[in-house]
Amino acid sequence: MESSVTSMLRDKGFKVTPQRLAIYGVLSHTTAHPSAETIFNELQPVYPTMSLATVYKTIEILKEIGLVQVLNAGEDSFRYDANVEPHSHVRCMKCGRVDDLENIDASAFIRNVSDHTSYEITGQQFYFYGICPSCRDSKAN
Incomplete structure (x- = not known):
């Protein structure tokens, strides 16, 4: 590379x-x-x-x-x-960790945005927020 x-x-x-x-x-x-x-x-x-x-x-x-x-x-x-490559991300709101979300098909959502706005969509970034498994497990203990 x-x-x-x-x-x-x-x-x-x-x-x-x-x-x-x-x-x-x-x-x-x-x-x-x-x-x-x-x-x-x-x-x-x-x-x-x-x-x-x-x-x-x-x-x-x-x-x-x-x-x-x-x-x-x-x-x-x-x-x-x-x-x-196009992919989404999820961020832990407790520790700040950011992970890739692979193999999630967002094409229907992107097509829906295009249909409702008449924009030709040329790119996108999706972010999701939550608590990661490590932080969730440490909170449970």
């Missing part, structure tokens, strides 16, 4: 740097949907001179070339996901 990321960056006129590859590496190897601050903190020991601004700028570049999607799950900061 690193070679395709390298190619995509170069094809779009962006420099390929170890920091950019590392930031994408963090995103592509997790389903935790980290914030920029989380990515920065994870990479700080390896890249001590890298700034938080570099993380934000790299995320914007990765978003621009279609390798990352930005999530706004109702928190103070955005989260990022290297899975750019």
